Amino acid sequence: MAKFDAEKIRGDFPILSVTTNGKRLVYLDSAATSQKPIQVIKEIDRYYREYNANIHRGVYKISEEATQAYEDSKRKVASLIGAKGIEEIVYVRNATEAINIVALSWADENIKKGDRILITEMEHHSNIVPWQILSKKKGAVLDYVKIDADTGMLDEESISEQLSKKPKLLSITHASNVLGTINSISEISKEAHDAGATVLVDGAQSVPHMPVKISELGCDFLAFSGHKMLAPTGIGVLYGRSEILEKMPPAFGGGDMIMSVDHQSFTSNDLPWKFEAGTPNIEGGIGLGAAIDYLNGIGMEDIKAHEKSLTRYALKCMEESGIRTFGPKDEKARVGAIPFEIDGVHPHDVATIFDSEGVAIRAGHHCAMPLVVEVLKKPAVSRMSFYIYNTEEDIDKAMEAVSKVKKTFKLS
Amino acid sequence: MSLDIYAEEIISHYEHPHNKGRMDNADAQYHDQNPLCGDDITIYIKVSDGRVSEAKFDGIGCAISVGSASMLTDMLKGKALEDVEKMDAHTVIEMLGIDPGPARLKCATLPLKAAQKAIFVFEKKDAGEAGKRL
Numbered sequence: 001m002a003k004f005d006a007e008k009i010r011g012d013f014p015i016l017s018v019t020t021n022g023k024r025l026v027y028l029d030s031a032a033t034s035q036k037p038i039q040v041i042k043e044i045d046r047y048y049r050e051y052n053a054n055i056h057r058g059v060y061k062i063s064e065e066a067t068q069a070y071e072d073s074k075r076k077v078a079s080l081i082g083a084k085g086i087e088e089i090v091y092v093r094n095a096t097e098a099i100n101i102v103a104l105s106w107a108d109e110n111i112k113k114g115d116r117i118l119i120t121e122m123e124h125h126s127n128i129v130p131w132q133i134l135s136k137k138k139g140a141v142l143d144y145v146k147i148d149a150d151t152g153m154l155d156e157e158s159i160s161e162q163l164s165k166k167p168k169l170l171s172i173t174h175a176s177n178v179l180g181t182i183n184s185i186s187e188i189s190k191e192a193h194d195a196g197a198t199v200l201v202d203g204a205q206s207v208p209h210m211p212v213k214i215s216e217l218g219c220d221f222l223a224f225s226g227h228k229m230l231a232p233t234g235i236g237v238l239y240g241r242s243e244i245l246e247k248m249p250p251a252f253g254g255g256d257m258i259m260s261v262d263h264q265s266f267t268s269n270d271l272p273w274k275f276e277a278g279t280p281n282i283e284g285g286i287g288l289g290a291a292i293d294y295l296n297g298i299g300m301e302d303i304k305a306h307e308k309s310l311t312r313y314a315l316k317c318m319e320e321s322g323i324r325t326f327g328p329k330d331e332k333a334r335v336g337a338i339p340f341e342i343d344g345v346h347p348h349d350v351a352t353i354f355d356s357e358g359v360a361i362r363a364g365h366h367c368a369m370p371l372v373v374e375v376l377k378k379p380a381v382s383r384m385s386f387y388i389y390n391t392e393e394d395i396d397k398a399m400e401a402v403s404k405v406k407k408t409f410k411l412s
Numbered sequence: 413m414s415l416d417i418y419a420e421e422i423i424s425h426y427e428h429p430h431n432k433g434r435m436d437n438a439d440a441q442y443h444d445q446n447p448l449c450g451d452d453i454t455i456y457i458k459v460s461d462g463r464v465s466e467a468k469f470d471g472i473g474c475a476i477s478v479g480s481a482s483m484l485t486d487m488l489k490g491k492a493l494e495d496v497e498k499m500d501a502h503t504v505i506e507m508l509g510i511d512p513g514p515a516r517l518k519c520a521t522l523p524l525k526a527a528q529k530a531i532f533v534f535e536k537k538d539a540g541e542a543g544k545r546l
Contacts, residue, residue: 346474348449352417352516365450379450379472408418409427409475 004306006391012037013389023358026397031177031337031385032362033227043290044283070282073289080292082213083239087271090238095204096126098223098238103130104251113139118167120145121375122176125367127202149375152179152327163195170197174206178366179327180334189218209335210304220244230291235284245271252277307336310386314395336386345409347382357401417510422479431485435468440534444526446518451477455526464488476516481523483507493531500545521546
């Protein structure tokens with residue numbers, strides 16, 4: 001195993017050499033979106049310079065090249081997560097759209113009045129609101145697995161209790177975008193399947209940061225976004241087990257998703273194209289392919305280890321300076337996203353002062369209001385999150401910004 | 413104008429806000445939120461002869477929104493309602509003595525927006541029409 005070379009990696013990210021507010025940019029908001037390496041930027045640039053054309057249509061050379069590159073990127077996605085093949089890889093805009101397609105198609109067919117849908121208290125709005133909309137429309141019941149606010153972990157009794165109510169669907173995040181908690185999906189999805197539920201996993205915060213294999217998750221659907229894993233915005237993935245995708249009606253109609261159309265009816269195209277109506281995000285697909293090549297060049301195991309090490313270091317620094325953090329205390333149980341608060345200072349003031357030091361962090365409810373407002377009982381929290389290009393020096397800069405916050409608000 | 417948005421005066425208003433707390437006999441009140449930040453504020457106003465005779469606020473928020481609410485409730489006293497309705501983001505920036513920048517302007521203007529909406533409700537106008545300048 002090659003040693004993880006953060007300095008070499010940093011050199012691949014042009015944005016890391018910009019200055020912000022006169023300071024070197026310290027980017028600690030990768031859970032919101034990741035930065036992009038030059039290899040991804042160049043591949044998108046090359047597509048527009050050398051082979052830009054619509055796909056699945058032209059019989060000329062550059063269209064074939066574009067089609068090939070787009071489909072190759074799906075092969076890379078399939079191989080990354082261990083899907084059977086590209087028939088299980090539907091390209092969408094982002095994880096949010098992936099979840100919405102399951103709601104619009106699979107759930108519209110399979111959820112009836114009085115059925116139960118189970119989610120958890122640590123979901124992002126993208127895995128809450130589609131189910132609220134669907135439940136209202138169908139007269140279904142939306143249940144939540146509780147979390148323990150102190151440990152940031154799912155309450156195991158609550159899982160069993162909710163599954164005993166026989167939900168039709170369990171839709172659950174693999175890793176919390178707020179708490180960083182990694183859920184034991186393989187066990188939970190087995191229990192859920194035993195209870196008769198179909199299982200959707202939101203992998204937006206896990207797929208970019210660790211090895212994630214469908215065979216280990218044991219899920220039926222997996223949703224994730226390209227932009228959190230070095231690819232451009234506007235490209236995401238819905239993985240679906242082919243037996244399930246086969247039976248699902250298309251969510252959107254249009255070009256490319258059909259085999260044939262007459263005045264009154266159509267027949268759907270094969271998987272995965274049945275779910276991709278209209279000209280897709282070709283540059284996004286190609287960019288995602290390049291991003292996966294880049295990640296594989298480092299190795300997902302090494303990426304995971306690097307982030308665990310940064311998380312351990314950050315938790316130690318924050319504990320030493322008396323800052324309250326939320327989520328699991330053991331870095332093994334979490335991804336590199338650490339929510340924190342500085343007593344007496346609003347998270348937005350914290351983020352603004354960090355920004356004045358060149359340190360970019362997120363503050364707010366992190367699109368998870370039921371978790372932040374109702375469970376943690378905070379109007380907002382601050383969060384720093386890491387990726388391959390972060391170093392302990394970045395965390396040291398963040399701690400200097402903490403000192404500035406304390407000084408400004410006369411806390412020490 | 414100060415470059416540092418956490419000027420001494422704002423921090424002081426945040427730590428020791430003026431006019432903070434509920435007002436039970438308000439003539440006008442409005443509860444407003446800044447969903448991005450989670451700032452959550454209620455402005456209370458007493459009116460006499462078309463002027464603000466008393467103003468208070470309650471709620472939670474960041475230093476910018478709380479500092480702004482504290483200064484605004486001081487400033488509103490004695491002002492004619494129609495003058496309050498005419499105030500805009502510049503009024504707030506001048507009052508604060510800092511320009512909070514685009515990302516935080518909404519925190520700064522939230523209290524004025526709530527005050528203008530309170531006055532619209534008091535005058536039986538559509539509150540949705542208030543705060544359009546902010």
